[in-house]
Amino acid sequence: MKRRIGVIALAVMLITTMLAGCATKTNDTATEKEGSQTEKVKLRFASWDSAEDLDMQQNLVDQFNEEHDNIEVVLEAYGDDFDTKISAGMGSNDAPDIMYMWNYPAYYEGLEPLDAYLEKEGADFKAGYYDALWDYNSMNGEIYGMPVGFTTHCVYYNKDIFDQAGLEYPQKGWTWDDLIATATTITEKADGVKGFSYQLVADPYDFEMFLWSNDTAIADENGVMEGNLNSDQAIYVFEMYQQMQKDGIAIATEKGGSDEMRSGKTGMFIYGSWAINTFKEDNLNFGIVELPSFASSGKDSVSILSSSGISMSKDSKYKDEAWEFIKYWTGEELNKARIEYELPVLNSVVESENIMEDELKAPFYSMLEQSAGYVPTSFVIDDWSRVCDNLELAFERIFNPSTLEDAKTVLDEAVKQ
Amino acid sequence: MKMSKKTKIILYAVLSIFAIYFLAPFIYMLFTVFKTEAEAVAYPPSLLPENWLWSNFVDAWNSQEFGTFLLNSLTVTVLTTIGQVFSCSLVAYGFARYHFKGKNVLFTILLATMMIPWEVTMIPQYMQFKIFNWINTLKPLIVPSFFGSAYYIFLMRQFLMGVSKEYEDAARIDGARAFQIYYKIYMPILKPQLILVGVLNMLTVWNDYLGPLIFLQDRSKFTLALGLASFKGVHSTQIIPMLCITVIMIIPPIIIFVAAQKYIVEGTGGSIK
Amino acid sequence: MKSKRWIKKATPFFFISPWIIGFLVFTVGPLLFSLVMSFFDWPIMRTPAFSGIANYVEMFTKDAQFYKSLSITLKYAAIFVPLNMVLALLLAMLITQPVKGVKFFRTIYYIPSVISGVAISIIWKWILNGDYGILNYLLSLIGIEGPNWLVDPAWALFAVILASAFGVGVMMLIFYADIKKIPIALYEAAAIDGASPIKQFFKITLPIITPTILFNLVTSIISAFQQLTLVMLLTGGGPLKSTYFYGMFVYDNAFKHHRLGYASANAWVMFIIILLLTMIVFRSSTAWVYYESEPKAKGGGKK
Numbered sequence: 001m002k003r004r005i006g007v008i009a010l011a012v013m014l015i016t017t018m019l020a021g022c023a024t025k026t027n028d029t030a031t032e033k034e035g036s037q038t039e040k041v042k043l044r045f046a047s048w049d050s051a052e053d054l055d056m057q058q059n060l061v062d063q064f065n066e067e068h069d070n071i072e073v074v075l076e077a078y079g080d081d082f083d084t085k086i087s088a089g090m091g092s093n094d095a096p097d098i099m100y101m102w103n104y105p106a107y108y109e110g111l112e113p114l115d116a117y118l119e120k121e122g123a124d125f126k127a128g129y130y131d132a133l134w135d136y137n138s139m140n141g142e143i144y145g146m147p148v149g150f151t152t153h154c155v156y157y158n159k160d161i162f163d164q165a166g167l168e169y170p171q172k173g174w175t176w177d178d179l180i181a182t183a184t185t186i187t188e189k190a191d192g193v194k195g196f197s198y199q200l201v202a203d204p205y206d207f208e209m210f211l212w213s214n215d216t217a218i219a220d221e222n223g224v225m226e227g228n229l230n231s232d233q234a235i236y237v238f239e240m241y242q243q244m245q246k247d248g249i250a251i252a253t254e255k256g257g258s259d260e261m262r263s264g265k266t267g268m269f270i271y272g273s274w275a276i277n278t279f280k281e282d283n284l285n286f287g288i289v290e291l292p293s294f295a296s297s298g299k300d301s302v303s304i305l306s307s308s309g310i311s312m313s314k315d316s317k318y319k320d321e322a323w324e325f326i327k328y329w330t331g332e333e334l335n336k337a338r339i340e341y342e343l344p345v346l347n348s349v350v351e352s353e354n355i356m357e358d359e360l361k362a363p364f365y366s367m368l369e370q371s372a373g374y375v376p377t378s379f380v381i382d383d384w385s386r387v388c389d390n391l392e393l394a395f396e397r398i399f400n401p402s403t404l405e406d407a408k409t410v411l412d413e414a415v416k417q
Numbered sequence: 418m419k420m421s422k423k424t425k426i427i428l429y430a431v432l433s434i435f436a437i438y439f440l441a442p443f444i445y446m447l448f449t450v451f452k453t454e455a456e457a458v459a460y461p462p463s464l465l466p467e468n469w470l471w472s473n474f475v476d477a478w479n480s481q482e483f484g485t486f487l488l489n490s491l492t493v494t495v496l497t498t499i500g501q502v503f504s505c506s507l508v509a510y511g512f513a514r515y516h517f518k519g520k521n522v523l524f525t526i527l528l529a530t531m532m533i534p535w536e537v538t539m540i541p542q543y544m545q546f547k548i549f550n551w552i553n554t555l556k557p558l559i560v561p562s563f564f565g566s567a568y569y570i571f572l573m574r575q576f577l578m579g580v581s582k583e584y585e586d587a588a589r590i591d592g593a594r595a596f597q598i599y600y601k602i603y604m605p606i607l608k609p610q611l612i613l614v615g616v617l618n619m620l621t622v623w624n625d626y627l628g629p630l631i632f633l634q635d636r637s638k639f640t641l642a643l644g645l646a647s648f649k650g651v652h653s654t655q656i657i658p659m660l661c662i663t664v665i666m667i668i669p670p671i672i673i674f675v676a677a678q679k680y681i682v683e684g685t686g687g688s689i690k
Numbered sequence: 691m692k693s694k695r696w697i698k699k700a701t702p703f704f705f706i707s708p709w710i711i712g713f714l715v716f717t718v719g720p721l722l723f724s725l726v727m728s729f730f731d732w733p734i735m736r737t738p739a740f741s742g743i744a745n746y747v748e749m750f751t752k753d754a755q756f757y758k759s760l761s762i763t764l765k766y767a768a769i770f771v772p773l774n775m776v777l778a779l780l781l782a783m784l785i786t787q788p789v790k791g792v793k794f795f796r797t798i799y800y801i802p803s804v805i806s807g808v809a810i811s812i813i814w815k816w817i818l819n820g821d822y823g824i825l826n827y828l829l830s831l832i833g834i835e836g837p838n839w840l841v842d843p844a845w846a847l848f849a850v851i852l853a854s855a856f857g858v859g860v861m862m863l864i865f866y867a868d869i870k871k872i873p874i875a876l877y878e879a880a881a882i883d884g885a886s887p888i889k890q891f892f893k894i895t896l897p898i899i900t901p902t903i904l905f906n907l908v909t910s911i912i913s914a915f916q917q918l919t920l921v922m923l924l925t926g927g928g929p930l931k932s933t934y935f936y937g938m939f940v941y942d943n944a945f946k947h948h949r950l951g952y953a954s955a956n957a958w959v960m961f962i963i964i965l966l967l968t969m970i971v972f973r974s975s976t977a978w979v980y981y982e983s984e985p986k987a988k989g990g991g992k993k
Binding site: 425428429431432435436439440441442443445446504507508510511512515517520523525526527528529530531532533534535538540541542544545561563564565568570571572575576578579595599609610613617620624626627642645646649656659660663666667670671674675678 | 792
């Protein structure tokens, strides 16, 4: 008899769980109507920031809550585990109402398109943001996130090391040949220092910017990699990078070089604006300059945009209120408040704060202007996450000091996957 | 058992070599918590900090609501330990000292549950807890422990099967009932093992990061381990606060372990009668 | 009379009822649901579509990474499990020796397993760093140029094993608790009969602790196969995917590629493998595990 009870219990459990999975959707719509009237609307806002920036974020959220009687936003900080939490949330119909977002290809299906909301605000609203950013926050022609911050990539250089090597500081418009020459001099003249450092496991998304600078790409607008990733120009870029290691003027490191910069082991590296504050706190004597161009390409250097956006879950029960918060978070006041760690996206703020006078920040904006009109392959290829994985492995085979495989062979293989 | 001096020396030597392996990273960490962030990543690595920044601890503790985290961690740890010790010993006793139809099948199922990779049950479990309305509470972390966990049940069962049956036979002759035998005879005998289970559980739960990560949303419900993980950002890790909190987090387990050692060591030692 | 018989039969069930209830409520539902998921194409955000055994077919025929990850994990288990067991047993024996200060060593060996996994990964990553890690620095002091542990595919797996041995304290403690239980009288009697310490170990200690050896062996195998957090934080599966354990393979399929159905299938295959291995171990255990007492099937077994 015990056995039979067990079997029945099992069946009940199983059925309940499955029904519940389907039922939650219907439950949600039922309560949606009553929710937004009398009581406070509670919104969940997920951020990927780590501990050091949280205090400030919490203050900004508190401010919003004070100014809005009927809305209460709760800040949820996930740090490095942001992707896990969001995936889990979306997978179980429990995504936060509002969240930071950058990986639109992977998540856009769980997000609410914002075009309609933007239109309601009038044409000027949208125009206040840097144009190039909208492409990075859209999928298939629809906008899924409001730009919150962005960065392009530039070259950081250690002024002290340059002085030690008797070198002039690099200027906008320089070329990769200049960079290589500089790195060589640094390695020769400064003891124990490598001229340049770059990431061992190169992120295909980021690395594409070098291919763009040399007039090619990972794939064309139809997602075809053959003839692009393994084009002569692309191979040139990879071999150039690899050669720097072979010549001993550069090191391939895990995180791309920020640690090496901080400990004075390298003279230059390429990164977004994220390191500015850390380096300032370290009292590092550094400068920032635009990316070098490829002399043979005849064009300016191009950078990838790492754009952060803020999005709304398509299952949110309080979309209008969420939109209010989104507007707040991307508004002038907050752009200014976050200036120290996210480059502002509003034209007006850039002007009013004289960002262009800041020699550390201005290069990022000039790169932004030079990089308009490029669409990353990640937005084009359907199963990008799988392709990206394969590309990462391929790039690592080329750049890992223990392997340093021949670029052409590896890339020819890569395009076939 | 008398030991020759030579044996003693060899013994100490071997003990020390292993000790270095275990201790060295720990010592390095203990010195590094006083350094600045830049010193921590410097090369060649220095052992001693330039300045002994005790303030690092204060800064780390204040950087998030660690007071609240501590409370939550304590709640979860204490409650789950009580739950596990009671439920696991009960269940293990059933498996170890009785023979009944289906025992092997059930025990195999029990073991099988240990082998389930969490990635997969995670989302269905999350959905289930959402139905119960337990998400964003500490309940998913606490309640299941009152129903036993395969690992400890298995462990207790092995211990139980190693105990001589003479005790039980004697008690039965005296007319004791099942539960009394369990409670009055076996539990006292296995006190060291019970304490072991308690300690193991405490330490696992104290450091548990995955569970809280999945089921908690509000920072006010976070545990210490989750607060610790928050120092890991997308672009950089703040090593110093992370190490500071790690050091702070180690102190209670060490105290508990040292205190519990006494009990685990005692054991039944010699007497059979 | 009949009711007494019934109570007697039902008693064991009363004892194990907490687990049965917990199992039914917390485990069965999610478990079976995940099995069902494995027969679907279940992208996280779109609607799932039934796909039969397609996931399993893909895994075994089209996914080279499946085999690679599996073999890396098997290799790790084959090295790590025996290594860990021997180390734990050795350390446990060491700390049962009645010498002064052994308590101190006991604590030292155990402490690392008490440190949060996240912190351990960070610490080891730092130690193993090829350029500024302290391990290579120490090696350089005695003239050895240490490899770039976390960057060189040839050494990365070894680095992972090195870092995971750090947690041997738990197993050591379990062995220790069991060894301590052995009556000293047994050893004294053997010594009187002229048995050397080594003989005592093999003839007394080892047989008596076979139940815990079994426990540690089984749990060790299981955790070797499920290894994820340490390797994720230490190497991220690299370099060149040389430490891309099966656990990471499943995790990425679920949370990076958002293919829950496929990941569920992966997990069930791993589950079956572990199950088979454990069954083999258990079958063999009747030959080498010695239980002090074991309830016999028919009433009144003799000792």
